[in-house]
Amino acid sequence: MTAIVLGVGASHSTLMNTHWEKVVDTARAEAFRDSLDEVNRRLKELRPDVAIIVGSNHFRGFWLDLIPPFTLGVGEVVASGESGTPKGPQKTDPVFANDLATYLVEAGSEVAISARLQIDHGQSHAIQYLLTDLDIPVVPLVINVFAPPLPTLERCAQLGRRLAEAIEAHADGRTVAVIASGGLSHQLPWPSNWADPQDDDEKFMVDAWLNGRGEWERFDKRRREIILAAQPCLFEDFDRRFLADLEAGRLEDYLRLSTAELEEIAGNGGQELRTWLVMAAALGFAPGSTLCYSPMPEWLTGMGVGVIEPNTAGDTT
Incomplete structure (x- = not known):
């Protein structure tokens, strides 16, 4: 039987790599970084055999020509390497990943598969900071959080429940960390509305977003300029x-929210909380623990880290 040894939720931002010197209150930034280090220490103690990284993609591996709600990387995984994040091929476990995909589809949670998946900081940020010095394979699970219509929050939860079933059903005894990257x-x-741009x-x-396939770097400089010019908007x-x-x-209470309601209370980047x-x-x-919350307007994001221990799963007392 395969077991989940830890669940992790952690925010990501490439500005952590490129704009550290612009942070006004470094204590907030250091607290967030230290909480990532704490998760890394826990994972080194637990020594999982594989990490499933549930994350987003910021139009470096997916494009408006085709965006499935859910995509599982079952073969090669290549990180784009933008803004100081990991670049190039990542260690993978195609047999395990394909077994997960088969179980999910047969259980009724359709996932697209990619035998050559390009990820960006939506998942490689977690590899960079949470899996430091852990030579383990990764299985990326990409959620569409930026190109409406988005999968409902209930559908995302259903996917998570069936992912746990798929992990448990894999009878080779390996251990798994489930890492969520994104938000707050x-x-x-x-x-x-991508169909009606205003300026x-x-x-x-x-x-x-439409024409970046195979040449996302051609657009990246101006993309970066637009993002850096944005005013922070945190909730x-x-x-x-x-x-x-x-x-x-x-x-589980959040599953009742619609996409529009989540954006109203957490911003469009809050859709990553899927x-x-x-x-x-x-x-x-199950009840979890918060390791850190650092509102970081310099990084345009509310940065948080939380964990859920599997030995409390199902215990709500």
Whole structure:
């Protein structure tokens, strides 16, 4: 039997790599970095055999010509390497990944598969900071969180529950860490409707999203400029409430929210919290622990880290 040894939720931002010197209150940034280090220490102690990284993709591996709701990397995994994140082929376990995909599809949770998946910082940030010095394969599970219509939060939770079943059904005795990368609240300067861009920047973004396949780097400089010019928009009250609900084992309550409602209370970047809900569902929505919350306007994001221990799964007392 295969077992989940730890569930992790962690925010990501490439500005952590490129704009550390612009942080005004370094204590907030250091607290977040230290919490990533703490997760890395825990994972080194647990020594999982594989890490499933549930994350997003910021139009470096997926494009408007084809975006499935859920995609599992079952073969080669190549990181794009933008902004100081890992670059190039990553260690993988195609047999295990394909077994997961087969179980999920047969259980009724259709996932697309990719035998050559390009990931970006939506997952490689976790590889860089959480899996440091851990020579283990990764299985990326990419959730569409940026190109509406998005999968409902309930569908994401269903995927997480069946992912846990798929892991348990794999009878080779290996251990697994389930890592969610993304969130917390933030607002990206992206068009709210890719079919109706409102200005030159939005038209450029849509062009990049539609025509970037195989040449995303051609668009990246101006993309970066647009993002860096954005005004921070964080929802700190929401972030703290979300993490408190993680601690109380109440993240299942968020499944009633629509895509529009989640964006209203957490920004369009808050749609990445689907990844946390997949992870929490895989851990039975058990109570967890918050390691850190650092509102980081310099990085445009509310940065948080939380964990769920599997030995509490199913115990809501």
